[in-house]
Amino acid sequence: MSDIERLELLTRQMHLEPAEDYCYTNPLPSQGKEAIAVKTALMPNGQGIRLLKTLLSSYCEKNCVYCPFRSGRDMPRAAFTPDDFARLFHSLYQSGFVEGIFLSSSVFHGAVKTQDLLLDTASILRKRYQFRGYLHLKIMPGAEKDQIQQAMLLADRLSVNLEAPTSDALAILAPQKDFNSDLLNQLRWIQEIRAEKSPVLAWKGSWPSSATQFVVGAAGETDLDLLSATENLYQQTKISRTYYSSFSPIEDTPLENLSPSPPRREFRLYQASFLLRDYGFSMEDLVYNESGNLSQEIDPKLAWAEQHLLHKPLEINTASRAKLLRIPGIGPARADNIISLRRADLIKSFSKLRKMNLITHKSSPFILINGKSPTLQLNLF
Ligand code: SF4
Numbered sequence: 001m002s003d004i005e006r007l008e009l010l011t012r013q014m015h016l017e018p019a020e021d022y023c024y025t026n027p028l029p030s031q032g033k034e035a036i037a038v039k040t041a042l043m044p045n046g047q048g049i050r051l052l053k054t055l056l057s058s059y060c061e062k063n064c065v066y067c068p069f070r071s072g073r074d075m076p077r078a079a080f081t082p083d084d085f086a087r088l089f090h091s092l093y094q095s096g097f098v099e100g101i102f103l104s105s106s107v108f109h110g111a112v113k114t115q116d117l118l119l120d121t122a123s124i125l126r127k128r129y130q131f132r133g134y135l136h137l138k139i140m141p142g143a144e145k146d147q148i149q150q151a152m153l154l155a156d157r158l159s160v161n162l163e164a165p166t167s168d169a170l171a172i173l174a175p176q177k178d179f180n181s182d183l184l185n186q187l188r189w190i191q192e193i194r195a196e197k198s199p200v201l202a203w204k205g206s207w208p209s210s211a212t213q214f215v216v217g218a219a220g221e222t223d224l225d226l227l228s229a230t231e232n233l234y235q236q237t238k239i240s241r242t243y244y245s246s247f248s249p250i251e252d253t254p255l256e257n258l259s260p261s262p263p264r265r266e267f268r269l270y271q272a273s274f275l276l277r278d279y280g281f282s283m284e285d286l287v288y289n290e291s292g293n294l295s296q297e298i299d300p301k302l303a304w305a306e307q308h309l310l311h312k313p314l315e316i317n318t319a320s321r322a323k324l325l326r327i328p329g330i331g332p333a334r335a336d337n338i339i340s341l342r343r344a345d346l347i348k349s350f351s352k353l354r355k356m357n358l359i360t361h362k363s364s365p366f367i368l369i370n371g372k373s374p375t376l377q378l379n380l381f
Pocket residue numbers: 060061062063064067068069070071105106107174
């Protein structure tokens with residue numbers, strides 16, 4: 001297989017999202033007709049970049065029960081050496097085809113050896129090819145602390161996939177992995193290193209952010225389990241982002257007959273996790289049913305507001321920022337803008353806020369404007 005054929009195979013295998021989210025093009029026509037998938041990914045600063053999301057290898061020695069790459073499964077596989085991969089990526093970057101990379105790998109020759117190969121690749125990109133773009137590097141389950149420190153010098157973001165919210169759930173999904181020593185410790189080490197060491201030698205002079213991912217709906221875990229783990233991770237390991245990936249059965253794996261998890265569940269988990277991260281919500285503020293799950297029918301912020309604000313609406317002219325963030329339809333940017341506006345003058349009308357795009361009809365049942373319910377103001381028009 002040529003380098004470009006291997007990359008085509010690995011990028012296709014890596015993509016868990018629907019194919020239509022990606023743009024397939026042939027970046028190097030001189031080397032063949034293969035089309036490589038890229039997707040515009042939003043960076044933390046809001047900028048979109050064309051991100052190559054791929055594996056260094058799809059050979060795996062582990063047997064996670066939901067995963068297409070599990071050992072023994074009959075499928076085409078490919079792997080790169082660090083030199084070959086870095087050279088190919090450099091040519092794609094030089095041609096303008098990609099602007100950044102998310103580099104992961106299946107585990108082969110042990111986690112430590114695989115992590116070394118990922119580190120070598122990242123190091124060649126940064127040092128030999130002077131790559132200055134975005135690099136998201138995966139940390140292998142069981143990687144060592146000094147490897148994490150090396151990765152922190154090279155990457156913009158590191159991720160350690162916890163896969164499950166508890167050790168019992170992980171034992172169902174990935175019987176060869178240990179929740180604490182292979183995964184949670186690695187996330188803790190990232191934060192320890194940030195707290196203890198100066199980032200002066202990091203490639204950008206600052207430490208990378210960190211993230212994790214959970215598989216949703218494959219191990220009987222509840223939303224309460226997932227969000228409790230999320231809240232702990234935000235607090236203890238200072239991760240920037242938790243990703244939730246709905247389980248979808250893969251042929252010829254032990255879970256091939258399990259039903260897929262509804263996408264709506266994943267969507268509600270994202271909404272709740274943003275409430276925990278950015279809106280001052282705690283676990284007690286989220287409304288669960290008796291099975292420990294969020295309602296899939298209602299936005300979790302709206303569920304809270306219907307219980308707490310419907311009969312005690314908040315005055316928009318005096319509510320604190322923390323209170324404004326509790327109102328459906330008001331996020332951090334709108335809350336800040338409302339506070340600036342009311343510093344200048346008393347806010348008297350709903351329509352003024354609407355015209356300035358500071359509020360929507362979603363908010364109206366839960367607020368007062370200058371003592372009056374906007375629902376009444378609306379009824380006048
Ligand atoms: S270690 Fe990773 S790639 Fe290998 S089977 Fe498990 S989830 Fe899949």
